[in-house]
Amino acid sequence: MWRALRITVLLVVLATVALGAWRAQHRATSWVNTLHVSIYPINADGREATARYIDQLEVQDFAPIADWLDGEARRYGINTLKPLAITLAPPRTSLPPQPLRHPSALEALMWSLQMRYWAWRNDDSPGPRPDVRLFVQYHDPAVTTAVQHSVGLEKGLIGLANVFASRVDHGGNLMVIAHEMLHTVGATDKYDPVTLMPRFPDGYADPQQRPATPQTQAEVMAGRIPLSPERADIPLSLRHVRVGPTTAAEIGWLRAP
Structure with missing residues (x-):
């Protein structure tokens, strides 16, 4: 009897957690309300130069991500008054669990659970609880x-981004953060994992262009501007980045690509 009762309680808890996760994911991808994202800076290498860079970060430094997403959403007919709101949390004092480069399915699952637990233990963002939590690890480019x-974890709405602690790299950092943020709401990578070249057609900002290259923009989930079938450059800022039709469908902006 007691065993049956324990199993019943466990199933109820699991169902409650699953329902809560589904509701959070549904709210985040409905685009009816503002998506609230909190950024948590992390000094990944422990260097003083990295700490100084993080200390001078302000929430306004991440405003271009919200402006960019607003413009892209409106291109697809999403008229939410304010699609994205960003807050900046205090820097973390501990490092999150680091993912393996080529994990097995079990290793990926274990890391996901560890990351979600660590995020729960290290969540003190100002204001209301965010929909998406992005932990941004800064590295000193001098070393x-x-x-x-x-x-980016769609289950859990958590992202772990690695960027450089440099003003020169700030534009590229914002693209990486935007890329991982869209992972959390359902977008998938659109580049070849070996060559890092954008996949055609879904990794091209304008897949209808003929000839297909050179493109002038990068698709956000491909991360590079295809200049030829063998060459692609990293954009310097979000001004050169677009949400392609396949990504738009994945995150709920289109019914089909």
């Missing part, structure tokens, strides 16, 4: 020339 792969 780090390449950063680890960034990850």
Whole structure:
């Protein structure tokens, strides 16, 4: 009897958690209300230069992401008064669990659970609880020339972005953050994981263009501007980034690509 009761209680708890997650995901992708996103800066390498950079960050530094998403949403007929609102949380004092580069299914699941628990323990964003939490790990470019792969979790609405602690790289940082944010609301990568080249057609900002290259914009989930079938450049800012039709469908802006 007691065993049956424990199983029943556990099933009720799991159902409640699942329902809460579904409601949060549905609200985040309905685009009826403002999507509230909080950014949590992290000093990933412990260097003083990185700490100084993080200390001078202000919420206005991330406003271009909200402005960009507003413009892209309106291109697809999404007329939410304010599609995105961003808040800046205090810097984290501990590092989150780091994902493996090529994890197995079990390793990916374990990291996801660890990351969600860590995020819960390190959530003190100002104001109302955000819909999406983006933990942004900053690295000093003087000692780090390449950063680890960034990850966005649709289940949990959590992103882990790796960027550079440099004003020169700020525009590129914003694109990485926007990319991971869209992962949390259902967007998928649209580049070849080996070559990092955008996939045609869904990785092209204008897949109807003929000839297909050179493009002038990057598709946000491809991350690069295709200049030829063998070359693609990283955009310097969100001014050169678009939400393509496939991504728009994935995040709820279109019924079909």
